[in-house]
Amino acid sequence: MTTKLAPLTESPKRDVTPTMVSYKFHAGTGGGESASSIHRNFRTPFWKTTSEIIALLSWPEGWNGYDAAAPNSESVGHALIWIDDLYRDTLTTGAGWKTPHVVLDAHGNVVLEWWEGRKKLTIYVYPKTVECVKVWGPDIFSDMEDGEVEGAEYHRTLWRWLTE
Amino acid sequence: MADGVGGGAGDRVDEDEALYRSVRPILWKQKGDGQFYLSSQAFADRNKRPSVDRAKLCGQDSSYTQFCSSDYICSLVAEDVRFIATVVKHDKKGVPQVRHNIDVEPVPLSENVAHAEIYALPAISGGRLFERLLERLAYLAQWEEGFGPE
Numbered sequence: 001m002t003t004k005l006a007p008l009t010e011s012p013k014r015d016v017t018p019t020m021v022s023y024k025f026h027a028g029t030g031g032g033e034s035a036s037s038i039h040r041n042f043r044t045p046f047w048k049t050t051s052e053i054i055a056l057l058s059w060p061e062g063w064n065g066y067d068a069a070a071p072n073s074e075s076v077g078h079a080l081i082w083i084d085d086l087y088r089d090t091l092t093t094g095a096g097w098k099t100p101h102v103v104l105d106a107h108g109n110v111v112l113e114w115w116e117g118r119k120k121l122t123i124y125v126y127p128k129t130v131e132c133v134k135v136w137g138p139d140i141f142s143d144m145e146d147g148e149v150e151g152a153e154y155h156r157t158l159w160r161w162l163t164e
Numbered sequence: 165m166a167d168g169v170g171g172g173a174g175d176r177v178d179e180d181e182a183l184y185r186s187v188r189p190i191l192w193k194q195k196g197d198g199q200f201y202l203s204s205q206a207f208a209d210r211n212k213r214p215s216v217d218r219a220k221l222c223g224q225d226s227s228y229t230q231f232c233s234s235d236y237i238c239s240l241v242a243e244d245v246r247f248i249a250t251v252v253k254h255d256k257k258g259v260p261q262v263r264h265n266i267d268v269e270p271v272p273l274s275e276n277v278a279h280a281e282i283y284a285l286p287a288i289s290g291g292r293l294f295e296r297l298l299e300r301l302a303y304l305a306q307w308e309e310g311f312g313p314e
Binding site for chain 1: 186188190191193195199201203204205208209210211214215231232235248250251252291292293295296297299300303304
């Protein structure tokens with residue numbers, strides 16, 4: 001049996017910060033995760049992150065009070081796949097999982113942020129690509145690096161940099 | 165970024181002016197060490213021109229900038245924003261191509277005379293320079309007393 005998650009059509013009020021989202025559950029409509037895989041996800045160490053990424057779909061346009069766009073569903077879908085890949089790839093580093101802060105950027109793309117001591121890692125998940133900004137101080141040129149995130153080895157390199 | 169009324173002409177933001185930015189509670193995180201971390205997306209803007217309010221034009225009243233009472237307010241000092249001098253676009257070999265000056269200019273709106281915008285000159289296009297700038301702005305921001313998460 002396949003299942004499909006669909007956000008409720010009613011948008012939250014604009015003057016509140018969205019923190020929860022409810023879903024209608026359509027059994028057997030195809031195209032989504034199976035009920036067993038959803039259940040499995042809620043047992044993983046990153047289930048909190050997964051649920052926070054899904055909850056982004058409820059954020060309305062202008063969620064930050066300024067001009068932020070509504071969530072890009074393709075970015076959200078990509079983020080759910082990517083965070084699963086990241087988790088699996090980092091298992092071999094021995095550093096353990098760290099829960100990111102989950103938000104959107106001004107264009108509705110998923111942003112994941114980790115702070116570890118002086119180090120900060122920001123991940124931008126676009127519909128087709130993933131990019132990062134590594135920060136270890138305030139200077140934009142000498143204390144930051146950025147790049148496209150691609151492949152398991154780069155995931156591990158990023159994770160070691162963040163956690164060591 | 166909103167359409168300005170008289171956008172940028174005339175008045176100048178003084179070096180010592182405080183600039184308020186409204187921050188939704190979702191944009192900060194408290195970690196186990198008790199520290200409060202502000203998301204770089206606190207200054208996110210579709211047009212790469214983050215909006216702020218000039219404190220001196222809103223009676224130094226942080227609540228002026230809140231969209232709702234649960235919003236926090238952080239502030240920057242104009243001089244610190246202008247002092248961001250290392251926004252340089254490099255080519256693939258690391259050779260500097262464009263130096264972007266960061267500034268803040270008044271963009272008064274019909275409903276908000278205190279409105280101003282942080283911007284880069286020349287405008288940042290492509291690459292991840294603006295994302296780096298967001299990190300720097302979050303680093304510079306201070307919570308306004310009584311309007312932070314503490």
